[in-house]
Amino acid sequence: MSVGRLVGIARHDRPRGPIEEIDAVEVTVEAGLAGDYRGAMKPDGPRKRQISLITASGWAAAMADLDLAPDAIAWSERRANLLVDGIALPREAGARIHIGETLVIEAVQECDPCSRMEDIHAGLKAALMPKWRGGLLGRVLNGGHIAIGDIIRIEA
Incomplete structure (x- = not known):
């Protein structure tokens, strides 16, 4: 079993809203990361984008590609929720990611970078495309x- 560390937590309370970096947070099945607008369950079933990790x-590597x-x-x-270090994220749906004592996240799919990354820095979207650099949902x-x-x- 691979082991790493959680080194960053971020959330935003509305689309295109400001990013808030925090040190700790509650995560639930119903609401995802507390205070993050993407985590809430839809009335018709589970969401694929409850939480994102990079x-x-x-x-x-993306910054290096941009000579930054x-x-x-x-x-x-990047507008991801969790930044992890010392571990490779799984690249297959169904893998389980355990964080802390009880949190378990099921990997659903790759998080493809959107065109908004170009608003942040020219070339950032392309720099995040290879090797799942954009993270996972x-x-x-x-x-x-x-x-x-x-x-x-990580539990495969």
Whole structure:
């Protein structure tokens, strides 16, 4: 089983709303990441985009492709919820991502970067396309409280 760390948490309360980086948050099956507008369940069933994750190494590689320092653009501008380090995210639907004591996220699909990335920096969308650098989307299977520094485990 692969092990890594949670190194960033971010949310936004409305489409195109400001990004808020936080140190800890509650995550539930019903609402996803507390305070993030994408997490709420639809009345007709589970959402595919409840929560999004990217890797620190993928973000750094995208920045390098743009000849930028790794922190030249904040990772949260990607509009992902969780930044992970020391672990490769699964690339298949159904894999389980365990964070902290109880949170379990099911990988659903790749998170393709949108054209909004071009508004942030020319070429960012293309830099996030290879090797799942844009991250993955998941749905919450079991909720829990998470905080920066929590251990992440992948179960295929």
